[in-house]
Amino acid sequence: MTNLRFRRQFPYHLMILPGLLFILIYNYVPMTGIVMAFERFVPSKGMYLSPWVGWKNFEFMLNMPGIYQVIWNTVFIALMKIIAGVVVPVVITLLLYEAKSRWFKSSVQTIVYFPHFLSWIILGGIFVDILSPSTGMLNEFLGWFGIKPIYFLGDVNWFPFTLVGTETWKEFGYGTIVYLAALTGINPTLYEAATMDGAGRFKQAVHVTLPGLLPMIVLMTILSLGNVLNAGFDQVFNLYSAQVYRSGDIIDTLVYRIGMEDANYGVATAVGLFKSVVSFVMISVSYGLAYRFTSYRIF
Incomplete structure (x- = not known):
């Protein structure tokens, strides 16, 4: 047998x-x-x-100037991306689900999915032009309301939020796929019962659709915790500059500079290994939480 x-x-x-x-x-x-x-x-x-x-490379790493700021930048940017990467797709999913026109829904889905397939090399050049403080489209639009030009890619205060905003714009459409699929599992009789009880479209969304999505929202949020040290090397590398290192430098870009620019391969490997070990622990914890709260398991 x-x-x-x-x-x-x-x-x-x-x-x-x-x-x-x-x-x-x-x-x-x-x-x-x-x-x-x-x-x-x-x-x-x-x-x-x-x-x-x-262990001298690790000791050198922990005594490097600004290393704790880099770790903080990585965690802060990654956490903001996780939050925005859950909230925005859920909101868009609810809006698309309420749209009655099949043609409109399909068109919007196609449009918002497309940026996911563009590399940050392409998008980096586009955003540099759009966000330029002198000739950028966004600053020209803000100027119509009397707002002074904002240096989105050169201001240490604005740069982390610029990273989160551009990353969310790129990925939120693709993220809606999971939640739209989850909506198919909601029992249609729940909407019929809500209608008979006098619930309008908004109350149905709040009391039926959103609770139906909640298990998937919890699952995706928990699984995202494993990426808490992955703030996005491709994006940051194509958008940042030396003047925003204080708020935009992350572990991956630091490893690149130490290894490729300073040729200090031992320290660069130590920093990368430190990140990998922490990420492994976070991924293990996130999958454990996912199994405990949502019964999700890989095998």
Whole structure:
């Protein structure tokens, strides 16, 4: 029986083999480079002949000027993105669900999904032009109301919120897919009962639709906690500059500068390993909470 079952499933094992090889080659083999976090890495000697320094790279990391500000920036920006990444898609989902025109609903969905598929290299150039304090479209619009130009990408106070706003604009449409799918699981008789009780469209949305979405909202919020140290390297790298390091520099961009610009590979690896360990703990906790509160499990 076991051999028959294996022969039947053998084609499926072959189908999954390329994916497993890809993960092995590009995700697990490079993990051997973690050893550089404990070395004073010398490129000419390689990973296995460079001098061993133990925990000194981590000590250097914790004593770096501004390291705690960078950690705070990462957590603050990531948390704001998580909150906005849940609230905005839910609001848009409720509005789309109430739209009666199928053509209008499909058109809006297509439009708001599209930015998700654009890279931050493209969007970075677009936002630099749109948010320019001198010629940007947004500042010209604000000028009609007598508001002075705002340097969104150069002001340390505005930059984190600019990151959150542009990230939310890019991803909220794609995020509505999950919530629109969750709406299909709501029993239609609940709306009929609410109508018979005299509930209008707004009360139906508040007392039927939103509670029906609540388990998915809780699940997506909990799962997002695993990304609390992922503030978005691609976005920040394409939008930030030295004048906003104080509020916009995150762990990933710091690793890039230390490793690629300063060629201090050992410290860069130590910072990256620190982030990975914390992220692993947060992901484990988030999946544990997801299973406890929503019975969600991967396997």
